[in-house]
Every structure is written in C-alpha cells, then in structure tokens.
Amino acid sequence: MSGPLSGIRIVELAGIGPSPYGAMLLADLGATVIRLERGVDDAPATAHFDVLNRSRPSVAVDLKSPAGVELVRELVASADALIEGFRPGVAERLGVGPDDLLAINPRLVYGRMTGWGQEGPLAQRAGHDINYIALSGALWSIGREGERPVPPLNLVGDFGGGGLILAFGLLAAILSARTTGQGQVVDAAMVDGSASLMAMTYSFMGAGFWREERGTNILDTGAPFYDVYDTADGRYVAVGAIEPQFYKELLDGLELDPSTLPPQMSRDSWPQLREIFAARFVTKTRDEWEAIFIDRDACVTPVLSPSEAVAYGHNAQRGTFVTQPVAQPAPVPRFSVTPGAISSPPLAPGSQTTTGLTSWGLSPEAIADFRERGAFGARP
Numbered sequence: 001m002s003g004p005l006s007g008i009r010i011v012e013l014a015g016i017g018p019s020p021y022g023a024m025l026l027a028d029l030g031a032t033v034i035r036l037e038r039g040v041d042d043a044p045a046t047a048h049f050d051v052l053n054r055s056r057p058s059v060a061v062d063l064k065s066p067a068g069v070e071l072v073r074e075l076v077a078s079a080d081a082l083i084e085g086f087r088p089g090v091a092e093r094l095g096v097g098p099d100d101l102l103a104i105n106p107r108l109v110y111g112r113m114t115g116w117g118q119e120g121p122l123a124q125r126a127g128h129d130i131n132y133i134a135l136s137g138a139l140w141s142i143g144r145e146g147e148r149p150v151p152p153l154n155l156v157g158d159f160g161g162g163g164l165i166l167a168f169g170l171l172a173a174i175l176s177a178r179t180t181g182q183g184q185v186v187d188a189a190m191v192d193g194s195a196s197l198m199a200m201t202y203s204f205m206g207a208g209f210w211r212e213e214r215g216t217n218i219l220d221t222g223a224p225f226y227d228v229y230d231t232a233d234g235r236y237v238a239v240g241a242i243e244p245q246f247y248k249e250l251l252d253g254l255e256l257d258p259s260t261l262p263p264q265m266s267r268d269s270w271p272q273l274r275e276i277f278a279a280r281f282v283t284k285t286r287d288e289w290e291a292i293f294i295d296r297d298a299c300v301t302p303v304l305s306p307s308e309a310v311a312y313g314h315n316a317q318r319g320t321f322v323t324q325p326v327a328q329p330a331p332v333p334r335f336s337v338t339p340g341a342i343s344s345p346p347l348a349p350g351s352q353t354t355t356g357l358t359s360w361g362l363s364p365e366a367i368a369d370f371r372e373r374g375a376f377g378a379r380p
Contacts, residue, residue, distance in 0.1 A: 003030020003331075003340040008174060009360075011075050012036065012056070013063075013096070014349075015085025017129075017154070018162030018190065019113040020052040023083055025167045027055035028331035029340040034075065034360055036061040039350025041376040046348045051328040053346035057356030060349065060376040067375035069095045075360060076101045080177070081109040081170050088118045098185045108183040109173040113166050115157070117189035129157035129190065136161070136195035137202075145215030145222065161193025216267075218242065224274035225250065225264065228303060235286035236303035239277070249298035253289075254280045350376070 012023045014037030027033040033056040041060045062068040091097045098110045115132045116122040133139040133156045143150040166188040204210035216222040225241045241250035262269030286302050293300040310321045322330045331340035
C-alpha cells in the first residue's frame with residue numbers, strides 16, 4: 001500500500017452510500033481498510049460495479065452469529081478505527097457498539113455515520129439525502145426563482161456532508177488518540193454535515209447580503225453572470241463571471257459594449273441582462289463558445305456530461321478519471337511524495353475472506369476456526 005495514510009488500520013462494517021465513500025477515500029490514500037459485509041465466503045472474485053467499494057478486501061461476516069461478533073472484536077483489537085452506518089442502537093444490540101469495542105481497544109476511534117445523528121427526536125427515523133438537506137436549509141436554497149427546490153443529486157448530504165465529514169472526523173480523532181492514548185466516538189450526521197457546508201450562505205444571510213428567496217442571489221442563478229445558458233446545438237455553457245475583471249472578459253467574448261448595458265450589480269437590471277446574455281449565447285454552439293473563451297479569464301466553460309468529462313482534455317491530462325475496469329474518479333487529493341492509488345477494483349462481497357483476514361494478520365488456523373463456527377455465514 002502507498003499513500004499518506006499507510007499504517008492506519010480501519011475496520012468497516014459495510015453500509016451503503018456515505019460510509020463506504022468515507023472508507024474509499026481513506027483506503028485510496030493508503031489506509032488498510034477491511035470491509036466486513038454479508039457475502040459468500042471466498043466467492044469467485046468477480047469484478048463488481050460499486051466503485052465505492054474499491055481499494056479494500058471484502059470479508060464475509062454474519063453479525064448475527066456469535067462467532068461473527070467475535071471476529072469483529074478480534075479485528076478491532078489491532079485497529080485504529082471502526083466505521084459503521086447502522087441506525088442508532090443497532091450496533092449495540094449486535095454486541096459491537098462503542099462500549100463493547102472500546103473496552104477491548106481504548107485507543108479505538110468509533111466512527112458512526114447516520115442521517116440524523118445518534119440522538120434527537122428524529123434519530124430513529126428513516127431518511128435519505130433529500131430529507132437531511134431539507135432540514136439543514138441546503139435544499140431550500142437550491143433552485144430557480146419561483147420554482148421548487150432542486151435536489152443536487154445526493155452530493156450534499158450523502159457525500160459532502162456525510163462520507164467526507166466522516167473521513168475528516170476519523171482522521172482528527174486518530175491523531176488525538178495517538179497523542180492522548182484515548183479513543184472516542186465520532187458522530188457524523190448528514191444533517192449536521194450539510195448544515196456545515198452552508199456556512200458561507202449563513203454568513204451572507206447574517207450580513208444582509210443574501211435574500212431568503214431562492215434564485216434571487218448571486219450564486220443561486222439569481223445573477224445573470226452566474227448561471228447556465230443554452231447554446232445553438234441544444235447544449236450548455238456555465239458562466240461564473242462575478243469579479244469585475246472576469247465580467248469584462250465575459251462582455252468582450254460576447255462582443256457586448258459595457259456602455260450600453262446596465263450596471264453589473266444592479267439587481268433590478270438582472271432580468272434585462274439575462275435576456276441579453278441568453279440571446280447572445282444561443283447564436284453559437286457550445287464548442288464554438290468554448291473556443292472563444294478558452295484563452296480568456298471570463299470563467300466560462302462548457303457543461304459536460306459525465307462521459308464527456310472523462311474524455312475532456314484537461315481532465316485526461318491530469319488523470320482526473322481512471323478506468324479500472326469502469327470509468328471512475330481517481331483518488332483525491334494529490335500528494336507530491338506519498339500519492340494515493342486504487343489498490344484493487346471492487347470485487348464480489350465476501351470474495352477476499354481468506355486473503356483479507358490473512359493480510360490483517362489472522363493465522364490460517366484462526367480463519368479456519370472462525371469458518372467452522374459460522375462467522376462468515378453458511379457456505380453454499
């Protein structure tokens with residue numbers, strides 16, 4: 001394994017979405033992560049579609065089996081951290097809650113990934129990304145004036161406010177444990193994380209700079225110089241010319257005379273400016289506009305589909321995406337001395353039961369004993 005997190009050992013109790021994303025980020029950067037999930041003990045190692053499960057072995061485990069719980073406890077004894085994404089109380093009922101595992105390893109960082117957090121009136125309620133960002137104020141703020149809010153895929157709750165915050169919290173707590181010798185619980189809730197992502201918006205509101213009216217502000221499509229425009233071929237360009245020097249370049253590229261236009265920051269004039277920009281952008285294709293703006297600091301770019309983004313020149317030169325075996329984002333961020341890497345593609349659940357446990361340090365005899373006692377579930 002390479003990467004700046006080499007030497008950090010993490011047990012992952014498999015979940016979906018945000019918790020595997022956090023584990024993927026850590027594994028890509030060199031942490032030794034072992035993923036425990038329902039699967040077939042040493043199943044054929046066929047390539048799997050779920051990119052979130054890359055860079056770490058998948059070990060079959062039956063957490064309803066006493067031997068499966070014992071396996072988790074044995075692995076945790078030499079781990080820096082554990083990740084789980086169950087509803088509050090489930091891990092405790094299984095016998096792998098924080099009290100159970102910190103008694104075995106007092107330096108353990110116990111990472112908990114939920115939508116609503118470990119306590120509060122909604123803690124036991126079901127939810128998805130859209131629900132968590134609805135209650136943090138994030139969803140309300142995304143969309144056009146006079147229209148319903150638009151869910152931004154599941155990027156803000158699941159991944160930005162969820163998995164990324166979980167990985168950040170785990171690393172912070174691991175650093176603390178290495179200094180103090182004391183582990184702790186990291187309560188990563190997507191409602192909290194997505195609220196944190198709104199910090200700048202809340203600061204703008206506090207300063208009176210941001211209206212609580214969707215689609216009327218400088219970054220929410222209210223401003224004509226920060227928006228998406230149709231082009232002649234039915235595609236789109238993105239415009240983000242906020243600062244005066246970039247706005248000047250935008251007008252130059254559009255061949256518009258500033259003296260004939262209303263002031264940039266006059267909100268009352270924004271509808272008029274939008275009509276002018278829209279009428280100009282629709283006269284050329286997306287690629288023609290890209291050629292016009294490619295050498296200008298106007299903050300104008302083509303809007304690419306995911307498949308176009310993989311092949312786009314800048315991304316291709318930087319290696320922003322890789323194909324292993326399907327197109328997927330490369331590890332981030334980049335390190336000059338200890339680069340991260342995708343160490344393995346996602347494989348069938350349970351397919352690395354023996355190899356994964358061996359690499360963690362379990363002996364063949366111990367693995368055979370766990371298998372005999374049903375820790376991995378019934379073999380077909």
